[in-house]
Amino acid sequence: MYGPIQQEDAFLVGLYLRDSPNREYWEDGRRVSVCDQRIGESCLHDLRRVPTARYDKPYHTLAFYLPRAALDAIADNANAPRIRDLRYEPGAGVNDLTISGLGSLLRPALSHPDQANPLFVDHVLLAVGVHVAQTYGGMRPMSRPARGGLTPWQERRAREILQANIKHGVALKEVARECGLSVGSFSHAFRRTLGVAPHKWLTEQRVELSKEKLRNDGLSLSCRIPQ
Structure with a gap:
């Protein structure tokens, strides 16, 4: 059993690093899906909705944490309206090549944090935030x-x-x-x-x-x- 996670105004983007078959998923205490999560797929979670999942086998994921303040800063810097919500299907995996690619760039840094370049890590994390804001939040920079x-x-x-x-x-x-x-x-x-x-x-x-x-x-x- 995984969760429940503490409720807050933030999002998690999970990148699956191994298959997770028959995963049950709840939001706000209501079961919304039972599906197979495949390696390389991503799944979005709104922490305001208290996401909870049940795993009956070992799992391995890389989670990107995006608090509301981070999304606001990304939108402000792009001279775009702030994002209210992200569009996603609760519990469903998506084959997002950008997130899986950025995740693969971070894995060596996580395995050897003493050798990681902080500037490089910051750039990758910023890229994840911008991608999520544009792809799932509909962020479109205004002309400037x-x-x-x-x-x-x-x-x-x-x-x-x-x-x-x-x-x-x-x-x-x-x-x-x-x-x-x-x-x-x-x-x-x-x-x-x-x-x-x-x-x-x-x-x-x-x-x-x-x-x-x-x-x-x-x-x-x-x-x-x-x-």
């Missing part, structure tokens, strides 16, 4: 003037923070906050200014740092070799 990149002080501050955390990484929201921007606005402005996403830029800096270290180590070695 094209936005520019980072101001000189924002670019300088972003570089400082990223370079200071070049070994272990830093959460995207922390860099965005230091620049006075939302995560989405910062990501867009950073890419427009520097030509790549923040996590990609940080990876490139790590590569350059490694190359510089190799060059310096090689020079030190050559200096020690007798002529």
Whole structure:
């Protein structure tokens, strides 16, 4: 038996990582479905409706948690009306290739969190939220003037923070906050200014740092070799 989950204004998106046959599902205390969940399928849950499921076999899922505040922030950043509800069939699995693809990108990071790049994880989670908002919430951005990149002080501050955390990484929201921007606005402005996403830029800096270290180590070695 799985649930009930605490009631709150939020959604869960479950990605099934193994088959779950004959799963019974309830919302608001009423059984609404009995169906087979297949590996790679996704299922949406409105936590305001107290979703509950019964499993008679082991199951394995990856769950994305989307609180109302996150969906509001996504809509605000897209200059779109805020989302009231998500459209889904209770308990039914959907073959959403975007969610399964994004989930596969996250699984290595979850298996080895000490090696995960926080900026990359933030980008994937943001992509999941935007996809859900558009596909199941009907979010459609309104027209707006094209936005520019980072101001000189924002670019300088972003570089400082990223370079200071070049070994272990830093959460995207922390860099965005230091620049006075939302995560989405910062990501867009950073890419427009520097030509790549923040996590990609940080990876490139790590590569350059490694190359510089190799060059310096090689020079030190050559200096020690007798002529």
